[in-house]
Structure formats: C-alpha cells, structure tokens
Amino acid sequence: MNILDRIATRILSRKQSETYRALLATGGKAPIYTPKDYARLAEAGYQNCVTVYACANLIANSAGQVPIELYQGNAQGEDEEIEQHPILDILEQPNPLVGGARFTETACLYELLAGNSFVERVGPNNGPPRELYTLRPDRIKVVPGTVAELIGGYEYTVNGAVTTLEANKIRHLKRFHPTNDWYGLSPLEVASKGIDIQNFAQDWNSRLLVNDATPRGALKVDGMLSDEQFKRLRRQVRAQINGLEGDSNWLLLEGGTDWKQFGLSPKDMDWLKADEVNTRKICSVFKVAPELIGDSANKTYSNYQEARKALYLETVLPWLDWYLSEMSAFLCPLFGEGMYLAYDKDSIDALQEDRSQIYTRLASAYWLSLNEKRVQCGYDEVDGGDAIMVPVGLVPFEGGLPPTEPTQEELDAEAQAQADSDAASAQALAQGKEPAEEDGSQAEGQAEEDGGGKKPPIPPKKGKGILWADAVRKGAKVAHFELRVKARERSLTPIAEKFLREQGARIVKNIRNLPSVNARGGITFSPKDEAQRWLDKSYAFYREAGERAMEMGLAATKGELPEISMKANPGQVINFTRKNDAKLKKMILYSGTKIADTTMSEVMDSLEQAETENWTVTATAEFIAERIDEGIAWKARRISRTETAKVENWGELEGYKEAEFVDGKGWLCAFVETSREAHKKASNDYEANPIPLDDPFVVDGETMMYPGDPTSASPGNVINCLCALYPEVLK
Numbered sequence: 211m212n213i214l215d216r217i218a219t220r221i222l223s224r225k226q227s228e229t230y231r232a233l234l235a236t237g238g239k240a241p242i243y244t245p246k247d248y249a250r251l252a253e254a255g256y257q258n259c260v261t262v263y264a265c266a267n268l269i270a271n272s273a274g275q276v277p278i279e280l281y282q283g284n285a286q287g288e289d290e291e292i293e294q295h296p297i298l299d300i301l302e303q304p305n306p307l308v309g310g311a312r313f314t315e316t317a318c319l320y321e322l323l324a325g326n327s328f329v330e331r332v333g334p335n336n337g338p339p340r341e342l343y344t345l346r347p348d349r350i351k352v353v354p355g356t357v358a359e360l361i362g363g364y365e366y367t368v369n370g371a372v373t374t375l376e377a378n379k380i381r382h383l384k385r386f387h388p389t390n391d392w393y394g395l396s397p398l399e400v401a402s403k404g405i406d407i408q409n410f411a412q413d414w415n416s417r418l419l420v421n422d423a424t425p426r427g428a429l430k431v432d433g434m435l436s437d438e439q440f441k442r443l444r445r446q447v448r449a450q451i452n453g454l455e456g457d458s459n460w461l462l463l464e465g466g467t468d469w470k471q472f473g474l475s476p477k478d479m480d481w482l483k484a485d486e487v488n489t490r491k492i493c494s495v496f497k498v499a500p501e502l503i504g505d506s507a508n509k510t511y512s513n514y515q516e517a518r519k520a521l522y523l524e525t526v527l528p529w530l531d532w533y534l535s536e537m538s539a540f541l542c543p544l545f546g547e548g549m550y551l552a553y554d555k556d557s558i559d560a561l562q563e564d565r566s567q568i569y570t571r572l573a574s575a576y577w578l579s580l581n582e583k584r585v586q587c588g589y590d591e592v593d594g595g596d597a598i599m600v601p602v603g604l605v606p607f608e609g610g611l612p613p614t615e616p617t618q619e620e621l622d623a624e625a626q627a628q629a630d631s632d633a634a635s636a637q638a639l640a641q642g643k644e645p646a647e648e649d650g651s652q653a654e655g656q657a658e659e660d661g662g663g664k665k666p667p668i669p670p671k672k673g674k675g676i677l678w679a680d681a682v683r684k685g686a687k688v689a690h691f692e693l694r695v696k697a698r699e700r701s702l703t704p705i706a707e708k709f710l711r712e713q714g715a716r717i718v719k720n721i722r723n724l725p726s727v728n729a730r731g732g733i734t735f736s737p738k739d740e741a742q743r744w745l746d747k748s749y750a751f752y753r754e755a756g757e758r759a760m761e762m763g764l765a766a767t768k769g770e771l772p773e774i775s776m777k778a779n780p781g782q783v784i785n786f787t788r789k790n791d792a793k794l795k796k797m798i799l800y801s802g803t804k805i806a807d808t809t810m811s812e813v814m815d816s817l818e819q820a821e822t823e824n825w826t827v828t829a830t831a832e833f834i835a836e837r838i839d840e841g842i843a844w845k846a847r848r849i850s851r852t853e854t855a856k857v858e859n860w861g862e863l864e865g866y867k868e869a870e871f872v873d874g875k876g877w878l879c880a881f882v883e884t885s886r887e888a889h890k891k892a893s894n895d896y897e898a899n900p901i902p903l904d905d906p907f908v909v910d911g912e913t914m915m916y917p918g919d920p921t922s923a924s925p926g927n928v929i930n931c932l933c934a935l936y937p938e939v940l941k
Contacts, residue, residue, distance in 0.1 A: 248324050248348035248396075255398040256323055259405045261489045262398065264503035265496040266322045272526045274315035276553045278534065283548045286739050288716075296338055297545055301537075304342035305332075316344045317383065318529065322496070324348070325394035327383040328364070329540065335378065338544050345380075352382070352392045381540040383533065401495040408488050497525040518560040527555070578839075683769075684897075684936060688880050690771045691934035694762065694858055699850040702751050706853075707846035709747050713740060713806070714838035717813055721831045727820040737806040744802030745795060748853075755854065756794050756861040760784045763865020767872045767937045790864055797860060800920055801853055812837065852929050856918035859935055863916045866903055866937045874900040874938035877907055877917065886910075886926075889917075889933050900938040 255262040278301055280292045292298075302310045321327035324347035331339035345366060355362030355377070364375040364382075384394030398405065435443070486505070493500045499517035534551040542549040555561060572583045581595035717735060724732050761784055765772050813834055820830040866872050879885050879893035888910035896907060906913035912923045917933035 251398040252323050255405050261492045265498045270315040270318040273318050274311040279552050320347050321383050325385045325396035329381040397495050401492050404488050404491045687936050688878050688934050695855045699854040702850040703846050705748050706849045710842045718831050718835045724827050727830045737803045740806035741799045741802030745798045755857045757786055759858045759861025760865035763862035764868045767869035859916040859918050862935050872937045874940035876900040876936045878934040
C-alpha cells in the first residue's frame with residue numbers, strides 16, 4: 211500500500227463502521243460470483259415451469275402497464291406533477307431497442323428470476339443520461355471497492371470478453387439475502403424444490419402417455435422358459451405394447467403367463483391433486499393468487515376480482531414503490547433537486563370500484579354538484595352543472611348544509627327582523643320621517659342584482675362641522691353600508707368556497723398518509739402557509755374592495771353616499787399607499803390564519819372521535835372529507851359576510867384620513883333584533899362621545915379600530931358584524 215492509500219484508509223476508517231471494513235476485507239478486489247447458476251435456474255423455472263412463467267409474466271406485465279409520473283416539491287411543501295420532462299422522455303423510450311413498458315417488465319423479470327436486476331445509464335458521468343439498458347444478471351459480477359466506496363465497479367462478460375463498468379453508471383436492484391452481502395436472493399432458488407417436483411411430474415406424465423398410459427410391470431410365467439421362448443416373448447412385448455410406437459395389437463400370452471403391475475397409475479398417485487398443491491406453493495413464493503393463472507378451484511368472478519386487487523396491492527405496487535424509489539435516486543439528481551418518480555394509483559383499473567357502485571355512491575352524494583359528479587365519472591363538465599341539488603324535489607341548493615349554528619330558529623328570526631326593518635325603514639324614509647331607533651335603517655331592497663343600486667334619500671346636512679348628527683342621516687348611513695356589504699360579498703363567496711375545498715383536500719390527503727389515527731403529530735399543516743394561500747387567492751378582491759371603501763369614506767366626510775358600484779369611481783381621488791397595502795395584507799393574512807385554525811380545530815375533534823371509536827385511517831379520512839364538504843357552503847357565506855364588512859370599514863376609516871378636517875369617528879349599529887347588545891351599547895356610547903381616528907373603540911371589553919377589526923377582538927365580536935362607521939369633526 212502506497213502512502214496515499216494509507217492516508218485515505220486512516221481518514222476514512224474513522225467514518226466507516228467496523229462491519230463495513232470487515233465486509234471489504236472478505237471481498238478483496240476480485241469479482242464476487244453469484245452463488246447459484248442463473249442459467250439453470252432460469253431454464254428449469256421460467257423456461258420449463260408453467261407456473262413460474264405465468265406468475266413472473268403476470269407481475270412484470272402488470273408493473274409495466276402502470277404509467278410513471280414525475281413530481282417536484284414547491285416552496286409551499288406541496289408536490290406538483292411535471293407532465294413534460296427529459297426524465298419522462300427517457301423512461302418512455304429508454305433506448306432505441308425497447309420502449310418504457312417493456313423496459314420496466316424486463317427489469318422486473320430479471321429481479322424476480324435472479325433476485326438481481328441491473329440498470330445501466332449511458333451518458334456523462336455527472337449529467338443526464340442519453341439511454342438506459344437492463345443487463346443480464348448472469349453476465350455481470352460485482353467488484354468490491356476500497357474503504358472509500360463499497361462497490362468498486364462491475365464486470366460484464368459476453369463470450370469471454372470482459373467489460374468493466376463504473377459503479378455510478380449501474381443501479382443494482384437486489385432482493386434481501388440473509389447470507390450474501392453482494393447479491394439478492396432469487397425467488398426461483400426458494401421455489402426450486404417445488405419447481406423440480408413439478409417438472410419431474412410433468413416429465414413422468416409425458417413418459418407415461420408415450421407408454422400408452424400403462425404403468426411399469428412384469429410378465430410372470432409358471433416354470434422356466436427356454437431361451438427361444440424367452441426371446442420370442444420379449445420380441446412380442448417390444449413390438450406390440452411399446453406405447454405409441456407399438457402396433458396396438460393385443461398381446462397373446464400362453465402357457466400360464468400373466469401380467470403383474472408394480473408401477474402406479476396417475477389415479478393411484480393422485481397426480482392432479484399433487485400438481486395443484488405444488489402450483490399453489492410456487493404461487494405463494496411470488497405472492498400471486500392461483501386463480502389468476504388458471505386454478506379453477508376458486509375461480510369465481512368475485513374471487514377473481516378480489517385476486518386482481520390483491521395482486522396490485524400486495525405484489526405489483528410494493529415492487530413499483532421500491533423500483534421507482536431506486537430509479538429516482540439513480541436518475542433524478544442528475545436533472546435537478548427535489549424531483550421524484552411515482553405513479554397514479556387511480557389509473558389502475560383493477561383498483562377502481564365497479565361503475566355501478568360509483569354511480570350509486572355519487573347519486574346519494576347530494577352535497578356535490580352535477581359537474582363534480584360528472585368529473586368523478588370521467589365525463590366533461592356541462593353548462594349549468596354547478597348547482598347543488600337536494601333530495602327533496604331536486605331544487606337548486608344555494609346554501610349548503612346547515613351546521614350546528616346558527617339554528618333554524620335564529621335564521622328565521624333574523625329573516626323576519628330583516629323584513630320588518632326593511633319595510634319600516636322604507637316607509638319612514640319615503641315619508642321623510644325619522645325611523646324608530648330600535649328598528650334601524652335597512653335599505654337592502656334597493657340594491658340591484660348587478661351590484662349597483664340607488665343611493666338612499668339623505669336629508670340636507672345640518673351644520674358645517676358635524677356631518678352625521680341626526681338619527682335619520684345615521685340610519686341612511688347604516689343602510690348604505692349594508693347595501694355595499696351584501697353587494698360585494700357575492701364576489702367573495704365563490705373565492706372562499708374554492709379555497710375551503712382545496713384546503714380540505716390538502717388536509718384529507720395528509721390524513722390518508724398517517725400510519726394510524728392517533729399519529730396526529732404526523733399532520734403537516736401550517737396555518738402560516740394557509741394564510742399565504744388565502745392572500746394569494748383573495749388579494750385582488752380585498753384590494754378593489756378596499757380602494758372603493760376608501761372612496762366611500764372620503765365621500766362620507768363630505769356628507770355624501772355615492773351610488774354603490776363594484777368599480778372605483780374616477781371622480782374620487784384617493785392615495786392608496788404602500789402603508790395602506792401593508793395594512794391590508796396584514797389583515798388578509800390574519801383572516802387566513804383564523805380560517806385555517808377553525809378548520810383544523812374541527813379536524814382534530816374528528817381525529818379524537820376516530821381514536822376513541824377505533825376507526826381506520828381510511829374511514830377517518832372519508833368522514834373528515836364529508837364533514838368538511840358539508841360545511842363549506844355555509845362557511846364560505848359567513849367568511850364572505852365577515853370579511854367584506856371588515857374591509858369596507860377598514861377602507862372607509864382610511865378614507866376619513868384623506869380629509870384634513872375630519873379627525874374623529876363614531877360607531878353605528880343597525881339596532882335590529884339580531885344586533886349584539888355590546889354593539890348597541892357601543893353605538894350609544896360613541897354617539898355621545900366620538901373618538902379620534904387613531905384611537906380604538908372599546909366594545910365588550912375588547913379594543914377595535916373599526917367594526918369587524920379582528921386583531922384584538924374575539925370571533926364573537928367580529929363574525930357577521932354589520933355595524934358601520936361615520937366621520938366626525940372633533941375640533
């Protein structure tokens with residue numbers, strides 16, 4: 211050993227285990243030969259044994275037909291599918307001689323027959339390969355490496371010509387072997403005795419058929435035969451009962467001669483039963499159900515369907531998981547970071563439910579729209595198919611299934627109070643009278659379907675400093691605010707519903723990957739990431755609504771209530787600054803976090819129930835998916851109402867700051883039956899004592915810069931709040 215080898219050995223030995231160095235010492239640098247004769251195993255097993263051939267081909271062909279996909283992780287921790295990439299191209303056509311499906315089949319067959327499969331990549335050492343090849347296991351030998359690397363290379367021998375292959379160009383796919391460090395254990399080696407028995411039985415049966423299905427026996431004669439008699443009898447036997455080669459004539463015996471059989475007939479040997487038992491033993495080695503390769507004993511339609519599923523779940527998919535893991539490590543780092551190979555389990559027909567079962571299940575899923583059902587059945591969406599239909603009369607379903615709150619009584623009371631308030635306010639305003647204080651001023655009926663609307667009638671201003679001093683003007687201000695909120699929330703509702711569905715799908719996918727329902731720590735769900743997703747999907751709405759609300763606030767400082775429109779009014783001049791943008795994004799992120807926290811709280815409750823009742827992971831995931839779907843429509847409406855009112859009040863307050871002479875603000879409550887008592891009290895308190903723009907309101911012991919401000923208020927003070935602001939001049 212030269213000085214460099216001694217230095218390398220001394221340095222690297224500190225990083226390697228003692229067993230690692232011992233393994234290298236046993237191998238030396240000579241090639242390590244395979245422990246069994248692969249050619250004889252392949253000939254006896256695959257080429258001559260029907261059972262082995264059928265099992266191996268069934269597994270390999272099934273694996274080769276599964277489409278391979280490529281995924282890459284993104285910054286949000288999600289896995290995105292890459293539909294076009296050089297890795298997919300080379301796996302689709304590994305080399306000019308073979309396609310992707312056949313390449314996978316060959317790699318699988320070599321591994322099944324030899325316990326070893328070798329894949330060679332052709333191309334630059336550290337760059338993407340140009341071609342891939344599978345190598346015959348019997349032609350390749352492992353060359354042990356040095357202390358630095360366990361494998362020094364490989365030798366490939368064809369007709370005595372030896373080719374040395376670099377270790378990093380070969381991927382050795384091998385099965386576990388309990389006594390061999392270099393090669394995998396061949397299933398044929400394990401099943402070799404059964405294969406021999408089956409082959410011997412087939413040979414015996416063939417020879418028996420050639421012998422006219424006559425077992426071996428002896429002619430017995432009384433007394434002694436002369437030489438001439440013995441020779442004549444022997445010629446007669448050979449000529450007349452020598453199986454298929456004989457003349458099939460009757461053998462005439464004479465002089466007390468009879469036949470004594472001492473061989474066994476097929477019936478005596480129970481040959482068919484023995485062959486059936488041996489076939490099943492070989493199938494068990496390959497984990498293939500016998501009915502899939504022709505065993506008629508259990509081959510009913512139901513059993514066959516279940517056997518096909520079991521083939522994939524217990525044999526094909528585990529092999530594909532291992533194979534694609536190896537190929538990912540072999541190929542993906544050469545093309546970039548964070549990529550891996552996988553397959554789509556849903557694309558495997560044998561694992562799909564019967565179509566009638568799918569149709570029956572979807573027909574009862576009344577919380578899904580027609581288009582959602584069509585997509586799951588593989589059909590395209592149709593116009594008008596987004597409506598959700600309930601079982602009673604199959605009428606369009608606008609609102610989703612009601613959750614535990616609010617109750618139906620509360621909804622009815624709110625609707626009745628709203629109707630009474632609208633009627634009273636409209637009559638009072640039409641007559642120029644001041645509406646009753648406890649009824650408030652509602653004007654929702656004046657809103658138009660397209661988001662526009664007529665502005666409520668406003669009596670002339672009284673005084674120059676106080677713009678909203680009387681109750682009639684304040685009632686009109688509240689009515690105008692509600693019209694704005696209810697016109698805009700229709701735009702946010704579909705955004706919120708889509709976000710909740712995608713969020714629910716991410717959670718359910720995460721739960722399906724849990725080892726058990728009590729492994730909650732394995733859920734990778736980040737409220738911070740969810741908040742960012744909410745910001746990305748809803749920012750355009752918030753920005754437009756916020757700018758328009760600032761215009762409304764600026765108009766309110768002049769005593770005006772402009773017509774309600776979803777677009778900005780070019781007549782108003784506002785300055786939406788970076789500071790405004792930062793405040794708006796902070797508010798959106800806060801809302802997104804709260805949405806995520808609420809969803810996960812419900813999920814954790816479901817997991818606790820599942821753990822208590824010993825549910826499976828699959829049953830738990832399905833239950834949570836249904837629970838999330840059932841509440842999405844109602845949650846989306848509640849989020850839209852709350853967030854729209856919030857951004858309207860936030861923008862209006864920012865608009866007040868655009869006017870130099872306005873330095874105060876007041877709280878306006880509609881004073882309807884559903885109004886919170888704390889909000890009614892705040893309206894009365896701050897009507898008598900308006901506060902500076904930069905000071906917080908104190909409502910039920912919590913501080914709020916504007917109605918709906920979530921930064922320091924509890925959900926009970928924020929959700930579905932329709933209280934408004936009005937500007938004041940304090941100095």
